[in-house]
Amino acid sequence: MNQNTVTGDYININLRQLGATSIKEFNSIMHIAEFDLGDGLIVSYVFNITRHNKYFLQRVQTYFMIHGKFASDQEIIDFISSDLKRFQNAKNSHNFDTFLLISHLGHHVTENIEELFLNYNVDADKLEDIEKELEDSLTHILGLFDNSKKLDLPEIQDIPPRK
Template sequence: MNRNTVSGDIIDWQLRQMGASNITFVNSNMYIVDFKLEGGLLVSYVFNITRGDKYFLQRMRPYAMVQGKYANTAQIAEFIEKDLSKFRNAEHSRNFDKFIEISKKGAEFAEALENLFLNYNVGKEEMESMEEKLDRLLEHIGQAKEKAAPIQVPPLNENEK
């Protein structure tokens, strides 16, 4: 018997005991793809091919971000190609390390926020204060975008495709 099948049966049973209203097993294949860029930066993606040949893509490194669902492999490859091109260009920026650090803090923030609200009864005033600060931060990001020049990402040359 396949060890994955046994593990799947065990988690299925545990989730049903916890009151799961529906469990759907989707026979899927998971792919983890790593790219090491010129400056040593590792960019990693994870995607699943599910029943009906639908694809779900996430970038895992240098920071995690869900990219969404795609209809076919051509769309996955196109997204990754464009994304890598942007990272190849950005890794030459003198501010790139700071960008990565800020991005990781954003992920830490999301985790801390979830921890706070799922484990503590936060008061209305505190919630409103956080929301105001986040609105100001998002406004600040918008202002920074208006002041900054857009990056022109060079097309990939044939050797990189």
């Protein structure tokens, strides 16, 4: 039994204790864990164990988000536990459906920009217009950090905003 298998098994056991409804494992290095938070809200993660026993984590559902590299199995477990608690709390918000819609729109914007860039010859002025609109949107979003009340969730590990 190699180290990846033991480490993966340890993480899988802990994720089951957190309520994972499904865990799939591929070649002892890639794991997909799914959590059903009720009311149709499914949150799932993919993590890979690298050759150097580090971890690469992505949330793939409810929307896709790369969370990057982690140094230990406990960091993966702590992050997922905290993330799930945040989603459990967020799903009670009156704005949750709008939040999900905005997240999906952001994903579609990224997909379509790639499609446009890789397959079409677009006028430079049009691309600059898109760049300006996206910069304005990002500036607006970043301004909301300072102008919105931060949730007080003391039992949840604090995750800094990505600025």
